[in-house]
Amino acid sequence: MAGGRWNASYDSVLNVLPTYRGAEWRRLTLTRAGPILPCPLHLELGMGISVYPVTLAFAAEVGDIDLSQPLDAANVEAVKQAFWTYSVLVFPDQHLTVSQHLAFVRYFGPHETTIAAYRGDEALRLPAEIADVSNIAPDEKIWGRESRVRMYQLGNRLWHTDSSFKRLPALASMLYARSIAPIGGHTEFADCRAAYDALSQAMQRRITGLVAEHSIFNSRARMGFTDFSDHERRVLPPVPQVLARTIPQNGRRSIYLASHIGRIFGLSDAEAKSLVDELLAHTTQRQFVYTHRWRLHDLVMWDNRCTMHRGTDFDDLRWRRDVQRATVSDIAPTCEQEGIQVAA
């Protein structure tokens, strides 16, 4: 059954979601009566992968797939279809080397170089193609209280989307857990497509065509960290990004937002701050948020074009949390994708 609509009621779906898959699911959608709703599971799955919704239309777990092995074209397509349908995919119990992690990224596009390579303030523990989101120093010990990298990474506790401070932002991130904290250290994700749909039409019109300036130094300044070198400011200048965008693979509109935003072109600073604060508050209401509680060897993949995320608190001076991110670059700057010209 193609076409993306189904006729099962919310209650019946929530009751049976964990137990249905593949053809069984499609039969269910054909036989239940109820309101017409968009169906997140009308996927022609590849050779045996399983997609289990965690939320109705935002996050799903993917099983029966081994990311350490080369994927055939059908399975790559099945993962992509699930990814465009949801925005957050969880692949449990994966056992990956760094090169296998990077090989998975390449099915989706070219990978990024970590911002730490731009900063150049500390030796890299991992290859430059991997963003080290751990609390571990290059000597493999947990970082110190005064570590500059620690100050930098505390900005990840703010809602953001990856690399929106780069001219070419991130399309997808794949974060892999090699060790986790026993308590805390979750990752929260906000569904910016659903949040856009829930805006008033007046607000949808207002943000369409607006362009914001993103800088990594804005989010760090919010955390009270402003000690940046001239070199860092030179290699990471502010960049323009649209405030609302369309996701080409599914046609959905989305808010595009991050704590990296400073000014908005055409608005006063006060108007811009008020609008950004309002959109952040709206988008991060609990009904739009999925909290991922990490299990060892989870790989979690999210669409940076239509989600925000943030790390939650944990005792980072006590627990070793080794999470490593490989990142797919978007295909073009967001203004270019939306057909908006911005004065340099």
Ligand SMILES: [Fe+2]
């Ligand atoms: Fe991030």
